[in-house]
Amino acid sequence: MREQASWPLDDRGAAYGDGLFETILLRDGRPLLWDEHLARLARGCHVLGIPMPAEHDLALPLAEAGSGLEVLKLTLTRGSGGRGYRPPATPEPRLRWQLASFTPAESRWRKGVRIRHCRLRLACQPVLAGIKHLNRLENVLARAEWDDDAIAEGVLSDDSGRLIEATAMNLYWLRAGRLETPSLARCGVAGTLREALISRGEIQEVEAGEEALVQADAVWLGNSVQGVWPVVRLDDVMGRALRRWTLGRQHRSFQAEAHGLLGYDYPSTY
Structure with a gap:
């Protein structure tokens, strides 16, 4: 499995579930249903009030993809900050990803x-x-x-x-x-x-x-x-x-x- 660095302890996604994720099937590095995944992520960002990452940033993990079938998990959180449940006035979202090989059942x-x-x-x-x-x-x-x-x-x-x-x-x-x-x-x-x-x-x-x-x-x-x-x-x-x-x-x-x-x-x- 390939992934980015782990979360800091004060990340709101880890503390409160304050974030979103997408699990995307890749075939030889090509994401399937990519437009649908981006659309759902955008809807979630709108609901939670988290800035939507640039599509370029979301697509960066694709450069790490290999051949065959893989699963890309994108996780977006509000980041750190705020006091208790109160979110920060200006969120600084944190985007992480994981890539893993996949075999369907x-x-x-x-x-x-x-x-x-x-x-x-x-x-x-x-x-x-x-x-x-x-x-x-x-x-x-x-x-x-x-x-x-x-x-x-x-x-x-x-x-x-x-x-x-x-x-x-x-x-x-x-x-x-x-x-x-x-x-x-x-x-x-x-x-x-x-x-x-x-x-x-x-x-x-x-x-x-x-x-x-x-x-x-x-x-x-x-x-x-x-x-x-x-x-x-x-x-x-x-x-x-x-x-x-x-x-x-x-x-x-x-x-x-x-x-x-x-x-x-x-x-x-x-």
């Missing part, structure tokens, strides 16, 4: 995954909805609910029972012939792959309860690094199966569209 592309509902409920905070801020304790606690490697991900709902996302991926399903994904107006992270797919006009953002997954003809999880995993089994919080799916053409069609944006192999080759 291709078996999950081919065979599909088993997922479960989480007990934890996401708190609604519309001001922070959609952005990728550094305070991810809800996701950490949700992911700690299971240690069975057979379960790939956990599904998160908000405190009113509305479906939102998985712990580290966005959620999609096909129901009554329509591709749907949860609305993230109140909480959740608007993934860059999700944004790119929605921009094509084929996915509807909806408010739906957990019953939508049981009713669905197909379910997927996806993000801009791992690609798309089709779901073959959904469990409740006790590990009891709620629904099973057999992978078919409809699963592969959506997967192929998403993987085309990331340069991954099309599932038709499976």
Whole structure:
């Protein structure tokens, strides 16, 4: 792993989660969905009141990239200063990065995954909805609910029972012939792959309860690094199966569209 110097102890990102991050897939040094990542970072900077770094500075780590697949993590904090929770009047943001080689979980592309509902409920905070801020304790606690490697991900709902996302991926399903994904107006992270797919006009953002997954003809999880995993089994919080799916053409069609944006192999080759 290649990275910049560590954080000082008084950095507000380390102390309060006062900052943002982006995790970007690189293919032979070329960032995938770069415009979407920059757009989300800019939205987060606007919400938090942190100056947006120059695109030149954000792109500097690309000069360190090698061949093949790598993941670039960009972390931007408000920097140091201020008194307690009160931020400094004139922030001096601090930008750090890490580069690491990456291998996707291709078996999950081919065979599909088993997922479960989480007990934890996401708190609604519309001001922070959609952005990728550094305070991810809800996701950490949700992911700690299971240690069975057979379960790939956990599904998160908000405190009113509305479906939102998985712990580290966005959620999609096909129901009554329509591709749907949860609305993230109140909480959740608007993934860059999700944004790119929605921009094509084929996915509807909806408010739906957990019953939508049981009713669905197909379910997927996806993000801009791992690609798309089709779901073959959904469990409740006790590990009891709620629904099973057999992978078919409809699963592969959506997967192929998403993987085309990331340069991954099309599932038709499976």
